[in-house]
Amino acid sequence: MKYERKTFPGGTHIIDYKGFTNSLETVAAEAPARAYIPMSMHIGAPSRPLVEIGEEVKMGQKVAESQGFVSVPAHASVSGKVVAIHRMPIPNGRMVDTVVIENDFRDEWLTPPRALPKSDVEAMDGAAIQAKVLAAGVVGMGGATFPSHVKYVTPQDGKKVEIIILNGIECEPFLTADHRLMLEQPEKIIAGLKYLLRMMNCQRGVIAIEENKMDAFELMIKLTENEPQIETVVCMEKYPQGSEKQLINAITGREVPPGGLPIEVGVLVNNVATAAAIADAVEWERPLIDRIVTLNGNAIKKPMNFRVRIGTLYEDLIAQSGGVIGETVKIISGGPMMGFAVYSTAIPVMKGTSGILVFNEESHVLKRETEGPCVRCARCVDACPMRLEPTTLMKAAKKSDWARAKEYDITSCMECGSCSYVCPSLIPLVQYIRLAKQYVMSKDGNGAVNPFLM
Amino acid sequence: MENITKPLILSSSPHFHSRYTTEQAMKEVALACLPAAAAGIWFFGLQALFVMILCIAGALAAEYLCRRIMSKPVTLKDGSAIITGLLLALCLPPAVPLWIAFLGGAFAIIIGKQVFGGLGQNIFNPAHIGRALLVASFPVQMTTWSAARGMAVDATTMATPMALMKTGAMSQLPSLGQVIIGQVGGCIGETSVIAILLGGLFLIFRRHVDWRIPTAYLGTVLVLTTVFGTVKGYGMMYPVYQLSSGGLMLGAFFMATDWVTSPVTKKGRLVFGLGLGILTCLIRFFGGLAEGVCYSILLMNILTPMIDRYTKGRIYGGSGKEGKPA
Numbered sequence: 001m002k003y004e005r006k007t008f009p010g011g012t013h014i015i016d017y018k019g020f021t022n023s024l025e026t027v028a029a030e031a032p033a034r035a036y037i038p039m040s041m042h043i044g045a046p047s048r049p050l051v052e053i054g055e056e057v058k059m060g061q062k063v064a065e066s067q068g069f070v071s072v073p074a075h076a077s078v079s080g081k082v083v084a085i086h087r088m089p090i091p092n093g094r095m096v097d098t099v100v101i102e103n104d105f106r107d108e109w110l111t112p113p114r115a116l117p118k119s120d121v122e123a124m125d126g127a128a129i130q131a132k133v134l135a136a137g138v139v140g141m142g143g144a145t146f147p148s149h150v151k152y153v154t155p156q157d158g159k160k161v162e163i164i165i166l167n168g169i170e171c172e173p174f175l176t177a178d179h180r181l182m183l184e185q186p187e188k189i190i191a192g193l194k195y196l197l198r199m200m201n202c203q204r205g206v207i208a209i210e211e212n213k214m215d216a217f218e219l220m221i222k223l224t225e226n227e228p229q230i231e232t233v234v235c236m237e238k239y240p241q242g243s244e245k246q247l248i249n250a251i252t253g254r255e256v257p258p259g260g261l262p263i264e265v266g267v268l269v270n271n272v273a274t275a276a277a278i279a280d281a282v283e284w285e286r287p288l289i290d291r292i293v294t295l296n297g298n299a300i301k302k303p304m305n306f307r308v309r310i311g312t313l314y315e316d317l318i319a320q321s322g323g324v325i326g327e328t329v330k331i332i333s334g335g336p337m338m339g340f341a342v343y344s345t346a347i348p349v350m351k352g353t354s355g356i357l358v359f360n361e362e363s364h365v366l367k368r369e370t371e372g373p374c375v376r377c378a379r380c381v382d383a384c385p386m387r388l389e390p391t392t393l394m395k396a397a398k399k400s401d402w403a404r405a406k407e408y409d410i411t412s413c414m415e416c417g418s419c420s421y422v423c424p425s426l427i428p429l430v431q432y433i434r435l436a437k438q439y440v441m442s443k444d445g446n447g448a449v450n451p452f453l454m
Numbered sequence: 455m456e457n458i459t460k461p462l463i464l465s466s467s468p469h470f471h472s473r474y475t476t477e478q479a480m481k482e483v484a485l486a487c488l489p490a491a492a493a494g495i496w497f498f499g500l501q502a503l504f505v506m507i508l509c510i511a512g513a514l515a516a517e518y519l520c521r522r523i524m525s526k527p528v529t530l531k532d533g534s535a536i537i538t539g540l541l542l543a544l545c546l547p548p549a550v551p552l553w554i555a556f557l558g559g560a561f562a563i564i565i566g567k568q569v570f571g572g573l574g575q576n577i578f579n580p581a582h583i584g585r586a587l588l589v590a591s592f593p594v595q596m597t598t599w600s601a602a603r604g605m606a607v608d609a610t611t612m613a614t615p616m617a618l619m620k621t622g623a624m625s626q627l628p629s630l631g632q633v634i635i636g637q638v639g640g641c642i643g644e645t646s647v648i649a650i651l652l653g654g655l656f657l658i659f660r661r662h663v664d665w666r667i668p669t670a671y672l673g674t675v676l677v678l679t680t681v682f683g684t685v686k687g688y689g690m691m692y693p694v695y696q697l698s699s700g701g702l703m704l705g706a707f708f709m710a711t712d713w714v715t716s717p718v719t720k721k722g723r724l725v726f727g728l729g730l731g732i733l734t735c736l737i738r739f740f741g742g743l744a745e746g747v748c749y750s751i752l753l754m755n756i757l758t759p760m761i762d763r764y765t766k767g768r769i770y771g772g773s774g775k776e777g778k779p780a
Contacts, residue, residue, distance in 0.1 A: 014470070173470065245770060255771040299457075323457075330463040336470040343462050364473070372532065373574035375476055378664075378718035386770040391718060409769050417468030424476040425574075431466050 005211055007236035008246040012383040012418045014173055014239045014337070016212055020303040021176040021294050026184055028307045029293075030320055033103050035078045035311030036088060036348040037063055040096045042139040043146050044070030049099050055082045058110035060287050062137075063099050072137040072147045075287040077309035078103040091333035091340045091347055098348070101311070113286035121283055126152075126199040129282055133199075136281030137288050137351075142167060142178075142242070142271035143334055145352035148278065151270070152199045155263055161200040162266035165251055166193050166275050168209040168216065169235060169242030172335025175355040177292040178272050180305045182209065182216035185276055186223050190230065192275030195282050197229060200268065205230045206251055207272070212237045239337065240416040244269045246385050258412045273354075293317070293349055297332070297357035299324045308349045314356055315345035326360035337417045372425035380419035380429055386412050390419035390429045397436035405436050413437055480533030482660055486653035487540050490704065493636045493646035497602035498548035502642045505555045506543040509584075512559025513539030520568035534573050538562050541581035541708060544643025545701055545748065546588070549600045554592055558584045578755045579712045582748045589748075599639035605632075614639040615699035616744040624688055633698045644704040654707030666723040667716060667730075668706040672697060674731020682739055702734065705747035715755040722758075722765035729754045729761075 040046040047064035051057055057076045064074040084100040124132075134149040155161070166189065170178040182189060193205045207224065209217040211234050220232045235241050235250055245256050247269060254265040262269055273291065280286040289310050295317060296303040302322040314331065318324060332339045333347070334355055349356075380390035389408055396404035410433060419429040494502045517535040521528045529535075539559045546555060562584025570576040589596045599614050605628075615638055618626050628638050636646025643650070657663040676693055683692030696702070701709075710716060710730055717726050730750050737746025 012472075014472075249770070257771045257773070258769070260771070326457070327460075328458045328462070329460070330469070332469055337468045339467060339469070341462070341464045341466075341469060343464055345458070372476060373572065375534075375574045375713045376716075376718055377476075377479070377662075377713040379661075381718050381720075387767050388769055389718060389766070408766070409772065412769055412771070415467070417470075420468050421470055421472050422474070423471075424474055424479050426471065426475065428466075430468065434466065 003217075003234045005234055005236045006208070006250040007238055007241065008249040008385060010383060010385040010387060010418075011238040011240060011246065012422050013237070014171075014421065016237070017173045017296070018176050018179070018212060020174075020296055021305055022179050022213070024176075024180075024303070024305050026180045026292055026305045026307050029309070029312060029317060031078050031103055031105065031107065031309050032312040032316050034083070034313075035076070035080075035101045035103060035309060036313065037074050037076065037099045037101065037311045038088070038090050038096045038348060038350060039064055039074065039098065040090065040094070041074060041145060041310070041350040041352065042072050043144065044068065044072075044150075046096065047071055047074050049085055049097065051082045051099060053082055053085060056080070057082060057101055058108050060113070060289060061110040062287075063101070066134070066147075070147055070150050072134065072139055072149075074099075074137055075289050076101055077289040077311050079106050079108040080104040089342075089344060089347055090350060091342055091353065093340065093343070111285070113280075113284040115284055124198075124282070126201065129195050129199045132281045132285065133278055136277065136286065138274060138277045138281055139288070139351050140271055141273035141277060141291060141352060141354070143338070143352045143354060145350070148270070148274055151268060152196065159263055160266060161202045161263065161268050162204060163252060163268075164193065164196050164200060164202050164205045165247060165267060165269045166205065166207045166272050167242055167244070167247055167269055168207055168213070168220075168272040169247060170213070171210060171239045171242040172337050172339070172355070174296045174357055175294050175335050176305055177294045177354045179213050179216055181273055181276060181292055182213065183219060186216075186219055188276040188279045189272045190220075190223060190227065191283065192277070192279035193230060195278055196268070196270060196275065203229055207232045208235050208247055208251060209233070210235050210237050210241055239418060239421075240385055243385060243414060243416060245414070258409065288351055291349070291351065291353070293353055294355040295321050295358075296355065297359045298363045299326060299328050299358040299360040301325055310351060311348045313345070314342070314347050314349070317349065317356065318345065318358060324358055324360070326362065328358055329361050330359045330363070332357040332359075337421070338415065369426050371427045374425055374427060377424060379422040379424065383418040383422045385416060385418060386414060388413060390433060393436065394427060394429045394432045397432040402436070402440055405440055410437050410440055477531065477533055479662055480537055483537055483657065483662060484533065484540065486657045486662075487537075487544065487643070487708065489649035489652045490544055490643040490646060490708075491540065493649040494544065494548070494642035497636055497645060498600055498642060499603070501600075502548045504552055505546055505548065505550060505642060506540060508552045508555040509543035509546070509559040510536055510539035512556035513542070513563045514559075516560035516563035517568070520564060521572070524568075526572065529573060532573060535563055538567065538580045538584075542584045544704060544708070545581065545585050545641045547596060547599055548642050549598050550588075550595055554588060554595055558588045561587045574714055576714055577758075578752050579709055579715045582709055582752055585748050586752060601639060602637045602645065604637055605639075614744070615695060616640075616738075619692075619695060619699070620738075620744040622686075622688075624692070627695060630691065630694065633695065638699070640699070641701060641704075644701045647698045647703050650703040650707055654703070657707065657711070663707065663711040664720070664723050666720060667711050667727045670724045670727025671706045671710055671730045671734075672702070674728050675702060675735060678731065678735040682735070696738070700738075700745045701747035705751055706730075709747070710751050710754070715758060717758050717761045717765065719762055719765040719767055721767065722761040725761050725765060726754055726758065729757065
């Protein structure tokens with residue numbers, strides 16, 4: 001059967017490297033000997049530890065409370081004893097207070113997750129669902145880690161949510177975590193979407209899947225056949241198809257105004273993994289304590305999809321998979337287009353960690369060469385999904401010409417990296433733009449202070 | 455963790471590159487020039503090949519010397535000097551003395567490119583700067599046309615279709631078939647329409663060239679020559695001969711589309727092509743020269759920054775009108 005492939009203008013084709021892991025069933029990773037629960041696994045105010053050193057904790061027990069509205073609680077992913085609370089690095093390089101729990105390997109739940117009676121679930125209204133989502137500490141699991149309950153606040157100014165989109169695009173190369181989830185737990189994703197629809201009193205849900213995951217798409221089509229509110233669509237394989245703004249454009253034709261939120265065009269977007277976590281939270285009252293992580297890269301002996309407890313160190317996971325080949329030179333948390341290069345392997349898997357990529361010297365994809373002059377080929381202009389002129393912005397950044405940078409809408413850049421990817425002169429365009437953007441958005445650059453950059 | 459002895463590489467995202475580089479692009483552009491170059495050698499003999507070699511040699515020598523004198527890294531490896539030399543050779547008459555070819559190659563690089571700071575910095579198409587300088591300096595040698603192989607003429611030199619059309623001598627024009635395969639007088643690489651199209655379509659297919667520039671350029675010329683031909687009573691075939699003669703095809707696919715000197719915006723490229731078409735026709739119809747492609751391109755090159763500025767697109771979600779600088 002032929003389906004219409006939706007997409008957005010611009011963007012670029014990227015070799016996806018998903019073949020290593022997209023057919024490997026998710027394997028439950030061993031629970032770590034020590035779980036490291038950072039207090040900042042989300043965007044917004046860090047959570048506050050609720051436990052003290054020496055305290056016994058059970059699995060699923062809340063070990064940190066949210067502080068403020070844009071914040072979520074964190075839960076113990078193992079049972080055992082709190083042995084330390086100290087600062088340690090998280091994938092983006094920041095140092096964050098972290099609760100360290102020594103695992104007693106008994107996996108004792110505080111309250112073992114149990115399916116709530118169907119009637120109870122059906123009786124829940126939007127506010128009750130939202131409370132459950134907050135209590136379970138659910139955040140956007142595509143990588144942005146925005147607290148989910150905040151997204152689903154009824155808009156005050158009369159705006160209505162017309163469409164809720166579930167993002168099953170996963171356009172970053174290598175990553176197959178969402179793909180596996182859609183194949184292995186599709187019912188959970190659909191259930192999660194229904195709770196989201198109920199929360200917003202919305203009539204239309206769309207599950208969007210990229211065409212390199214046709215097996216997941218066909219499965220989802222079949223399972224949503226009898227769901228009048230839910231539609232499953234296939235999107236063209238193109239980067240950054242999974243970016244919120246581009247996905248909205250592909251599916252609705254609408255464009256989110258610069259600096260605005262999707263709600264302004266009547267749309268909310270959530271990752272498929274987030275929907276599954278919401279289903280767990282609502283039906284089972286199960287907090288978010290594990291997630292699927294793709295482990296890959298040319299240094300990994302056996303690429304895997306792991307279901308990992310939050311707080312497992314990268315090095316534990318790498319060792320479990322069967323170790324590495326050659327000298328490890330680079331480790332990326334997330335995908336290679338927008339992920340972070342990390343400086344240590346003693347970093348915990350967090351709620352937004354979708355992949356860990358380990359590379360040795362032989363990796364040709366990481367070879368770095370010196371940049372050449374811009375030859376104005378305009379490949380970056382064609383690739384920019386925001387329709388900016390990366391070459392102009394890069395030149396403004398190099399000259400510290402902030403007025404020019406603002407004139408060419410530098411703040412609309414979402415740093416997807418398409419421009420740097422395609423540049424034949426190997427100019428790190430988005431890196432220059434990122435630098436200039438941070439300045440323009442700072443007080444010195446006469447911009448508003450961006451809290452997420454602080 | 456074992457297997458880590460050195461600090462891990464830290465860099466900001468993206469950590470990935472398409473592996474597609476300028477050198478590769480230059481190789482493909484050179485490949486696209488081959489049909490036109492081969493046609494030139496076939497129709498004008500080995501002399502054409504020597505002109506190409508000397509142009510490239512001049513370009514490479516000048517590139518090397520300039521970089522050394524300026525104490526800048528020598529950039530022969532990027533292949534852009536070879537392309538400049540080759541493109542220049544394609545728009546020189548086959549009988550041009552070889553020392554002039556060498557000088558032209560050197561001119562193109564020194565005046566056309568290196569005085570601006572090298573690759574990516576030049577305002578004008580370097581190959582056409584080279585040609586323009588040669589036309590101004592050596593008018594006789596630059597307008598002496600040899601006959602193409604297989605042409606039924608008894609002289610070794612002859613008039614080009616462009617010159618014939620300029621004087622209104624429509625009846626003396628070669629057959630359309632000869633014009634399409636390139637069996638007419640003219641510059642080395644500009645006569646064979648079919649060879650140029652082959653290379654040009656390859657460039658468009660490989661996305662080195664945006665279809666907008668050649669389409670807008672040729673489309674404008676088609677419309678204007680149809681009008682002019684009808685007014686003058688030159689007949690139905692006049693626009694076809696205008697399109698396929700002179701440097702127009704080569705200019706539209708290989709010269710006007712030069713990355714460095716053409717606009718980066720899509721709308722800008724349409725405007726650029728439109729301007730080229732109008733200028734070329736003005737020169738061909740009313741100017742003192744039979745041919746106007748080279749000067750049109752150089753003139754439009756001057757306007758490129760302004761075109762870019764006035765054709766800034768509407769960004770995603772933006773409300774501003776297109777085509778207005780803020």
